[in-house]
Amino acid sequence: MVDGLSKLEQTSKRLELTTLLSSLFKSVGADELPYVVYLIQGKIYPDYKGVELGIAEKLVIRALKMVTGLDEMTIEKEIGKKGDLGIVAESLISKKKQAALLYQPLTIGRVYVTLDRMAKLSGAGSQSQKLSLFINLLNDCEPIEAKYLIRMAIGSLRLGVADYTVLDALAEAFLGSRDMRGSLETAYNVSGDLGLVAGNLVNGGLESVKKIGVELNRPIRPMLAERAKDIPEALKHMQNDFICEYKYDGERVQIHKEGELISIFSRRLENITVNYPDLVAISKKKIKPDVAIVEGEAVAIDKNSGQFYPFQELMHRRRKYEIDKAMAKYPVCLFLFDIMYLKGKSTLNLPLKERRELLRGSIEVGKMIKLTESLRSSELPRIERMMEDAIENGCEGIMIKDLKSVYRAGAREFSWIKIKREYKNELNDTMDLVVVGAFHGMGRRAGNYGTLLVAAYDEDADTFKTVTKIGTGFKDEDLDMFPKLLSKYVIDHRSARVDSNLKPDVWFEPSVVIEVQAQEITLSPIHTAGLDVVKKGSGLALRFPKFTGKVRDDKSAVDATTVKELVEMYYSQRKIRTG
Numbered sequence: 001m002v003d004g005l006s007k008l009e010q011t012s013k014r015l016e017l018t019t020l021l022s023s024l025f026k027s028v029g030a031d032e033l034p035y036v037v038y039l040i041q042g043k044i045y046p047d048y049k050g051v052e053l054g055i056a057e058k059l060v061i062r063a064l065k066m067v068t069g070l071d072e073m074t075i076e077k078e079i080g081k082k083g084d085l086g087i088v089a090e091s092l093i094s095k096k097k098q099a100a101l102l103y104q105p106l107t108i109g110r111v112y113v114t115l116d117r118m119a120k121l122s123g124a125g126s127q128s129q130k131l132s133l134f135i136n137l138l139n140d141c142e143p144i145e146a147k148y149l150i151r152m153a154i155g156s157l158r159l160g161v162a163d164y165t166v167l168d169a170l171a172e173a174f175l176g177s178r179d180m181r182g183s184l185e186t187a188y189n190v191s192g193d194l195g196l197v198a199g200n201l202v203n204g205g206l207e208s209v210k211k212i213g214v215e216l217n218r219p220i221r222p223m224l225a226e227r228a229k230d231i232p233e234a235l236k237h238m239q240n241d242f243i244c245e246y247k248y249d250g251e252r253v254q255i256h257k258e259g260e261l262i263s264i265f266s267r268r269l270e271n272i273t274v275n276y277p278d279l280v281a282i283s284k285k286k287i288k289p290d291v292a293i294v295e296g297e298a299v300a301i302d303k304n305s306g307q308f309y310p311f312q313e314l315m316h317r318r319r320k321y322e323i324d325k326a327m328a329k330y331p332v333c334l335f336l337f338d339i340m341y342l343k344g345k346s347t348l349n350l351p352l353k354e355r356r357e358l359l360r361g362s363i364e365v366g367k368m369i370k371l372t373e374s375l376r377s378s379e380l381p382r383i384e385r386m387m388e389d390a391i392e393n394g395c396e397g398i399m400i401k402d403l404k405s406v407y408r409a410g411a412r413e414f415s416w417i418k419i420k421r422e423y424k425n426e427l428n429d430t431m432d433l434v435v436v437g438a439f440h441g442m443g444r445r446a447g448n449y450g451t452l453l454v455a456a457y458d459e460d461a462d463t464f465k466t467v468t469k470i471g472t473g474f475k476d477e478d479l480d481m482f483p484k485l486l487s488k489y490v491i492d493h494r495s496a497r498v499d500s501n502l503k504p505d506v507w508f509e510p511s512v513v514i515e516v517q518a519q520e521i522t523l524s525p526i527h528t529a530g531l532d533v534v535k536k537g538s539g540l541a542l543r544f545p546k547f548t549g550k551v552r553d554d555k556s557a558v559d560a561t562t563v564k565e566l567v568e569m570y571y572s573q574r575k576i577r578t579g
């Protein structure tokens with residue numbers, strides 16, 4: 001094995017890398033092959049198992065000290081000179097004399113099993129157990145073996161072996177040519193486990209590889225979308241009926257349900273179940289079949305208003321500690337868009353139209369679990385409005401999906417097309433807006449307002465034109481304060497001076513002015529401020545609006561930010577290219 005590793009290390013050519021890897025695969029025993037497949041990528045399991053090798057450099061240095069009899073200073077000095085702990089070990093071990101009698105040659109199996117044991121040790125006394133296991137291995141190492149063993153252990157092997165290189169090399173080694181990769185790829189895409197594919201291939205040939213199917217608690221590699229620059233370009237690719245969906249800006253989650261057991265996997269197939277206790281609870285309750293795999297996007301929302309938070313806020317959920325706190329502060333709503341497995345059967349090969357029906361039948365929709373917002377129309381203006389609506393509501397854009405397409409795990413194809421904006425805007429100003437209506441909250445306190453409908457002042461018409469619903473930035477005190485502050489302005493109909501397409505639960509006489517901050521001003525298919533000014537049929541709206549905490553009681557309604565100012569602000573925003 002070390003021979004193969006040192007050759008791999010010396011090449012920077014992709015094709016040569018594959019050929020060398022293929023020879024390495026052929027040179028090892030059938031039972032060792034899966035181990036080699038994991039180890040050359042610095043792993044002992046596929047990622048979704050969440051078992052990390054993660055052996056600290058400090059432990060390796062202590063082991064080297066014991067094995068070579070040198071003091072830590074000398075070893076540290078060597079590291080200072082050579083930089084790489086593997087190379088240091090190689091040179092130090094070559095200087096030591098082997099204790100021939102006790103020497104047991106290293107095998108791949110022994111290395112793997114020991115590293116596996118080390119990875120799984122935890123708690124009191126685990127450090128010294130790890131140390132003695134590692135010392136045992138190092139004691140039996142040839143110098144060059146020590147170099148690679150240490151690199152594997154501390155995660156610095158870096159041979160540049162990507163998943164597809166492994167598949168190419170497996171095909172070349174056992175199927176005669178790398179052109180045969182495709183026949184391995186399907187199994188890899190549904191299992192995400194290269195070791196499994198390799199093991200089945202070497203022991204049972206292609207027949208056995210083909211038997212690898214969808215399995216619960218083992219993530220499927222997600223289907224990906226191609227990109228189009230705008231809606232007309234996307235539509236050119238759609239030969240069949242299609243559906244448009246919001247493209248939420250959250251985290252993709254693949255949820256496996258097996259009775260009471262829920263596992264959640266990320267787009268990169270990591271097991272992220274611990275980060276989402278709320279999704280676990282809701283999945284148990286609201287995914288109706290006993291056994292299913294569904295997929296969707298988790299989006300952080302304001303718990304009072306239900307409005308989306310920007311993506312960055314969701315990342316607070318990706319933490320190891322204080323998950324309960326993060327969960328309370330950033331609750332998530334799940335928007336489901338696909339189903340891959342239902343009642344013991346894979347649904348990957350069903351057309352999207354059927355999968356969506358199965359999905360709909362499998363979910364009990366609620367406040368925190370929904371199907372993606374969707375539109376079935378091929379009329380360009382309607383799709384354009386949907387795009388504006390999606391962006392205004394904090395989404396990245398829309399997805400257009402071919403309703404006849406099957407779920408191609410791991411593939412990026414034009415049957416799913418994403419359309420994001422080419423530019424987004426950046427706004428640095430705050431605005432003073434007039435409260436003209438309110439919607440009831442979804443939070444704990446019934447009777448409080450969840451979102452306020454606010455407007456800018458149109459000087460020419462002497463009316464107030466709506467520009468956003470705002471539900472973020474309210475502290476508990478604010479939630480108590482607003483109903484009191486607004487109570488004397490409640491009216492049972494829309495004021496004649498208010499111009500609105502939305503119908504809030506409560507109307508107000510325009511009077512109270514609040515300060516609002518927003519990430520950007522976008523076009524809106526709903527709001528009336530600036531209607532037809534920037535674009536025919538569209539008004540202007542705020543994206544990710546937030547109450548700054550200031551009620552402007554020094555201003556009366558007509559002193560609020562005007563529609564004219566809003567239009568100027570729209571044009572003067574900084575344009576930023578989207579990724």
Ligand code: AMP
Pocket residue numbers: 225245246247248249250251252267297337372399418
């Ligand atoms: P991108 O990450 O830009 O390649 O966009 C693809 C990602 O969009 C997916 O991996 C999902 O996380 C996310 N997404 C949001 N909404 C949807 C949707 N309706 N259908 C599929 N993916 C979605």
